[in-house]
Amino acid sequence: MKELFVEEIISEVEKLCIEANYDLGSDIMTGFHQALKVERSPLGVEVLERLIENAEIAHQERVPMCQDTGMAVFFVEIGQDLHVVGGSLTEAINEGVRRGYDKGYLRKSVVKDPFERVNTGDNTPAVIHYDIVPGDSLHLVVAPKGFGSENMGGLKLCKPSEGLEGAMQFVVDTVERAGGNPCPPIIVGVGVGGTMEKATFLAKKSLLREVGNHNPDGRLAKIEEELLDRVNRLGIGPQGFGGITTALAVNLEVYPTHIAGMPVAVNIGCHATRHKEITLQGRGIK
Amino acid sequence: MSEAIRIETPLTQDKVKGLKAGDNVLISGVIYTGRDAAHKKMVEALEQGADLPFAMKDQIIYFVGPTPAKEGQVIGSAGPTTSGRMDVYSPKLIAEGLTGMIGKGLRSTEVIEAMKKHGAVYFGAIGGAGALIAKRIVSAEVIAYPELGPEAVRRLVVKDFPIIVIIDHEGNNLYDLGKEQYNSPKNCIK
Numbered sequence: 438m439k440e441l442f443v444e445e446i447i448s449e450v451e452k453l454c455i456e457a458n459y460d461l462g463s464d465i466m467t468g469f470h471q472a473l474k475v476e477r478s479p480l481g482v483e484v485l486e487r488l489i490e491n492a493e494i495a496h497q498e499r500v501p502m503c504q505d506t507g508m509a510v511f512f513v514e515i516g517q518d519l520h521v522v523g524g525s526l527t528e529a530i531n532e533g534v535r536r537g538y539d540k541g542y543l544r545k546s547v548v549k550d551p552f553e554r555v556n557t558g559d560n561t562p563a564v565i566h567y568d569i570v571p572g573d574s575l576h577l578v579v580a581p582k583g584f585g586s587e588n589m590g591g592l593k594l595c596k597p598s599e600g601l602e603g604a605m606q607f608v609v610d611t612v613e614r615a616g617g618n619p620c621p622p623i624i625v626g627v628g629v630g631g632t633m634e635k636a637t638f639l640a641k642k643s644l645l646r647e648v649g650n651h652n653p654d655g656r657l658a659k660i661e662e663e664l665l666d667r668v669n670r671l672g673i674g675p676q677g678f679g680g681i682t683t684a685l686a687v688n689l690e691v692y693p694t695h696i697a698g699m700p701v702a703v704n705i706g707c708h709a710t711r712h713k714e715i716t717l718q719g720r721g722i723k
Numbered sequence: 724m725s726e727a728i729r730i731e732t733p734l735t736q737d738k739v740k741g742l743k744a745g746d747n748v749l750i751s752g753v754i755y756t757g758r759d760a761a762h763k764k765m766v767e768a769l770e771q772g773a774d775l776p777f778a779m780k781d782q783i784i785y786f787v788g789p790t791p792a793k794e795g796q797v798i799g800s801a802g803p804t805t806s807g808r809m810d811v812y813s814p815k816l817i818a819e820g821l822t823g824m825i826g827k828g829l830r831s832t833e834v835i836e837a838m839k840k841h842g843a844v845y846f847g848a849i850g851g852a853g854a855l856i857a858k859r860i861v862s863a864e865v866i867a868y869p870e871l872g873p874e875a876v877r878r879l880v881v882k883d884f885p886i887i888v889i890i891d892h893e894g895n896n897l898y899d900l901g902k903e904q905y906n907s908p909k910n911c912i913k
Contacts, residue, residue, distance in 0.1 A: 477905070478901065478904070478905055480745070480887065480901065483747075484849055487849050487852050487855060487885075488849070488851065488852060490852075490855055491849075491851070491852040491853070491854050491855040491856075494854040494855055494858070495800070495854040498854065500790075500793065500796075500799065500800055500854050500857075501790050501799065501800040501853060501854065502800070502851065502853065502854055503800060503802055503850075503851045503852075503853045503854075504787065504788060504789050504790050504799065504800040504801055504802050504804075504853040504873075505788075505802075505804070505853075506790060542790055542791045542792070542793050542799055543790055543791075544788065544789070544790040544791070544799070544873050545872065545873070546788075546873070554760075556872055558872075583851075584805075585804065585805045585827070585828070585850060588805065616828065616829050616898055617827060617828050617829065617847070617850075617898055618805050618807065618827070618828035618829060620827065620850035620851045670906060671902065671906055672901070672902040672903065672904065672905035672906025672907075673901075673902055674901060674902075674905055676827065676847065676849055676850060677827075677828070677829075677847075677898050677901070677902075678847070678887065678897060678898075678901045679897070679900065679901020679902055679903075679904050679905045680901070680905050681905055707850070707851055708851055709851045
């Protein structure tokens with residue numbers, strides 16, 4: 438058994454929230470540069486160039502790349518032999534969000550009640566997904582999620598008879614319906630199988646994968662390639678102004694499901710799909 | 724990329740009529756900000772016969788909710804938000820004389836019909852390029868609904884603010900035209 442103090446978690450969460458919003462991942466930057474080599478639409482090229490410039494300004498001047506600094510989504514893996522000391526882990530994560538969004542001059546975009554819609558003023562609460570794993574460390578991933586893209590996702594509880602083609606068509610249709618709204622070039626997260634909530638969770642979690650990395654299962658990697666090809670033939674292009682770069686990646690995750698069903702979830706990430714992570718090691722108890 | 728057309732606000736009808744879908748525009752002068760919550764309040768004010776935060780005639784609304792400004796900054800990151808959420812409100816403001824909207828994403832048939840009827844243009848700014856766009860904003864001042872925080876109505880002075888005409892006053896739509904041009908099978912990325 439090892440232990441970890443909440444103060445350390447709070448200060449790391451604070452830093453992660455700020456860095457995620459200021460520093461675009463190098464995988465997406467590489468994706469922009471590769472897209473520039475193939476994009477044929479002059480407006481599309483212009484958009485890609487400005488997105489690269491924008492990410493450079495955000496990084497150098499320490500400002501958010503986008504004004505929608507998102508709802509803070511966390512994926513937390515807690516070792517079963519780790520003891521969190523000094524307070525609640527959930528409250529520590531929320532306190533880190535509170536401090537990061539304040540000190541980093543990030544926008545507070547969370548309302549307390551979906552109907553009353555009064556801003557909580559500090560971007561809490563975060564959405565936190567916990568997983569208990571072997572070991573004695575804490576792995577934290579923060580993925581601030583903007584809602585221009587979040588609003589364009591979808592879920593279809595497909596019949597098994599619709600098969601792979603039915604699932605793929607739903608993904609393509611969802612991207613087509615989204616058009617320029619989710620700020621293309623997008624990352625398309627797809628979760629298939631499990632139950633309704635498992636599929637949506639997988640779709641969201643797949644957005645954490647680096648652009649350019651395929652599912653390690655070769656069969657699924659081929660499906661990702663075909664989906665990316667079909668999505669980029671829609672012609673939506675950067676910002677929806679027309680072009681062949683609608684998505685930088687399609688990430689597919691699957692899970693065993695019930696004999697009667699095939700849930701298919703699509704979670705769209707914008708070109709500023711942000712995520713930063715850290716592993717905190719517990720200390721020996723004296 | 725075509726040569727940019729420079730436009731000074733206010734966006735009068737003669738300027739509206741000169742813009743076509745796909746035009747690259749650099750705008751300078753005063754524009755106003757507003758998102759969902761501010762639009763709701765403005766339309767309620769109209770229905771109650773109360774004053775609006777500014778007179779709509781020949782003005783432009785930018786759909787944006789910026790991040791807080793750091794010391795020394797005029798405004799924080801300030802890219803466009805998704806315009807579709809303003810679709811229920813925009814026709815009423817267009818009928819009041821609003822001639823320009825800046826945002827990102829699709830608009831409803833009702834908005835496009837109001838634009839054609841009264842003469843208005845829908846511009847796109849680059850979504851997610853908030854840090855870059857902020858550099859073209861010269862000054863920012865909250866003029867109404869400060870309680871809405873990032874959603875308050877601000878009066879911005881902009882200089883060479885880069886936008887693209889998405890839908891012109893005749894209803895021509897770059898989202899349709901652009902897509903048609905690049906969705907043929909020969910445009911496979913491989």
